[in-house]
Amino acid sequence: MTHDLHRFFDFIVIDDSRLDLIIAQKMLRRMNADFSVQTYDQAALALDFVKERNIPEGVLRTVLLVDVRMPLMDGFAFMEQFSQLPEELRRHYVPCMLTSSISEYDRTRAENMPVVHAFLNKPPDAAVLEALLIGYVKDNALTLPVS
Amino acid sequence: MTSPPKIKVLFLDDEPNNVASFKAAFRLDFKVLTATTASEAERLLELHPDIHVVLSDQRMPGKTGAEFLHDIQQRFPLPVRILVTGYTDIESVIQAINQGRIFRYIAKPWIEQDVRSALQEAYQYYTTYSLLMQNNEELRTANEELDQFAHNLTHDIRGPIVSALGATDILQESDNLYEIREIAAMMRASLQKLDNYVADLNDFYLLKRTLLQKSDIWFEAIAADMQRIFSMQALLHQITFSTQVVQESAFPGYEVPLRIILTNLLDNAFRYQRPEELHKEVKLLIKVGAKETVIEVSDNGAGIDKEHLQQVFQLFYRASNYRPGSGFGLYNVQTALKKLNGRIEVHSECNKGTTFILFIPAQ
Numbered sequence: 001m002t003h004d005l006h007r008f009f010d011f012i013v014i015d016d017s018r019l020d021l022i023i024a025q026k027m028l029r030r031m032n033a034d035f036s037v038q039t040y041d042q043a044a045l046a047l048d049f050v051k052e053r054n055i056p057e058g059v060l061r062t063v064l065l066v067d068v069r070m071p072l073m074d075g076f077a078f079m080e081q082f083s084q085l086p087e088e089l090r091r092h093y094v095p096c097m098l099t100s101s102i103s104e105y106d107r108t109r110a111e112n113m114p115v116v117h118a119f120l121n122k123p124p125d126a127a128v129l130e131a132l133l134i135g136y137v138k139d140n141a142l143t144l145p146v147s
Numbered sequence: 148m149t150s151p152p153k154i155k156v157l158f159l160d161d162e163p164n165n166v167a168s169f170k171a172a173f174r175l176d177f178k179v180l181t182a183t184t185a186s187e188a189e190r191l192l193e194l195h196p197d198i199h200v201v202l203s204d205q206r207m208p209g210k211t212g213a214e215f216l217h218d219i220q221q222r223f224p225l226p227v228r229i230l231v232t233g234y235t236d237i238e239s240v241i242q243a244i245n246q247g248r249i250f251r252y253i254a255k256p257w258i259e260q261d262v263r264s265a266l267q268e269a270y271q272y273y274t275t276y277s278l279l280m281q282n283n284e285e286l287r288t289a290n291e292e293l294d295q296f297a298h299n300l301t302h303d304i305r306g307p308i309v310s311a312l313g314a315t316d317i318l319q320e321s322d323n324l325y326e327i328r329e330i331a332a333m334m335r336a337s338l339q340k341l342d343n344y345v346a347d348l349n350d351f352y353l354l355k356r357t358l359l360q361k362s363d364i365w366f367e368a369i370a371a372d373m374q375r376i377f378s379m380q381a382l383l384h385q386i387t388f389s390t391q392v393v394q395e396s397a398f399p400g401y402e403v404p405l406r407i408i409l410t411n412l413l414d415n416a417f418r419y420q421r422p423e424e425l426h427k428e429v430k431l432l433i434k435v436g437a438k439e440t441v442i443e444v445s446d447n448g449a450g451i452d453k454e455h456l457q458q459v460f461q462l463f464y465r466a467s468n469y470r471p472g473s474g475f476g477l478y479n480v481q482t483a484l485k486k487l488n489g490r491i492e493v494h495s496e497c498n499k500g501t502t503f504i505l506f507i508p509a510q
């Protein structure tokens with residue numbers, strides 16, 4: 001299924017570190033060269049984009065990889081705001097935290113936010129993410145249209 | 148007899164005669180305030196937050212002494228409470244001790260020497276207790292900071308390490324020299340951030356944990372050092388750095404915190420510039436008076452948003468997305484200022500610049 005994952009998922013990575021954005025992007029492209037990846041170094045701009053963007057078509061879901069600690073709007077504030085968006089928009093997204101924090105406090109706080117689908121540690125691990133994506137496809141019974 | 152620091156005592160009794168004789172007996176060795184009603188006594192407690200000991204007669208119309216001492220406990224926790232009462236009131240004494248956390252009771256008619264030693268002991272208890280309260284407060288702050296550290300540690304220290312690790316993966320797989328150079332530069336910035344963090348952490352502990360040395364300060368020397376420290380940044384980013392010192396006599400103070408404050412404020416001033424500004428400027432102006440030194444650090448850079456201005460002195464607060472900061476800088480400034488009993492004002496306007504004004508009293 002791995003080679004088909006780009007037909008189910010595209011990505012928005014949000015991190016104030018430019019280096020971490022590049023690292024995440026490379027990891028994703030290595031996993032599947034056809035992944036479409038957008039990056040934002042400010043959470044507020046990413047949120048604006050999500051609000052104004054047309055809802056992705058068909059089975060396509062957008063994975064949000066959001067850093068926790070960022071100046072101004074941090075990962076939690078982003079998730080909080082995201083959870084206020086209408087359900088028909090939210091269901092097309094898979095919001096995940098991606099953080100260097102190994103603090104239990106951050107993890108617990110993220111787990112207590114129903115909107116957060118997963119809490120991932122940096123550096124991002126392709127195998128972990130792949131398992132997560134495949135699991136998502138199965139759990140939500142996503143199928144590709146027969147072409 | 149050595150004169151102890153004046154112990155401030157409040158004596159409450161509804162009998163004017165008792166009040167007068169108490170005052171006559173003790174006014175030379177103690178600062179005596181007196182009241183004949185509970186409400187008057189409470190007013191005095193409000194007016195004199197430095198009262199050390201409160202004595203109250205038990206038998207008064209309206210409120211008993213035990214009730215009064217019990218009632219003031221919440222609002223005025225510091226003064227030590229003593230009940231003055233006849234032997235026949237032993238029941239009420241027991242009640243008072245149990246309910247009102249009475250330090251001692253003095254039997255009526257009182258013996259001058261007993262009262263004297265009770266007051267001395269009460270004062271000792273007062274100082275021990277206030278010291279304990281102060282220590283508790285310091286401990287609480289230290290604990291809070293420690294919590295915050297533990298919480299931030301993984302991000303602030305692990306963050307740059309993890310980024311650098313992730314970058315090595317890319318470097319190992321890349322054949323593109325341009326990409327390798329770009330990633331290496333970013334790795335460097337990431338590790339530089341970690342190094343800055345450790346330096347700031349060191350300042351933080353220097354301020355918290357070391358005793359300060361008082362010395363005569365000549366600000367020309369400090370200003371010259373700042374010129375030296377920031378000359379590279381000034382040159383590199385074409386920023387005009389001017390310093391001006393007006394000082395006629397030596398200024399007694401603590402030099403270490405002053406230097407920490409200046410390097411942090413100047414570092415910010417150099418950092419938060421606007422690239423499009425043609426005449427980038429940072430100014431350091433020091434005016435030394437006999438009692439107070441006023442220091443102005445100003446720039447014509449990016450400025451600080453109104454909504455973030457209140458929070459910039461918080462530990463780990465970062466108001467900018469574009470410039471690396473450890474979140475320590477202005478917090479260290481504030482800790483250093485506390486050590487100097489100084490205060491700070493900040494004036495800032497977006498895209499116009501920022502001015503920090505420090506007021507440092509002579510030590």
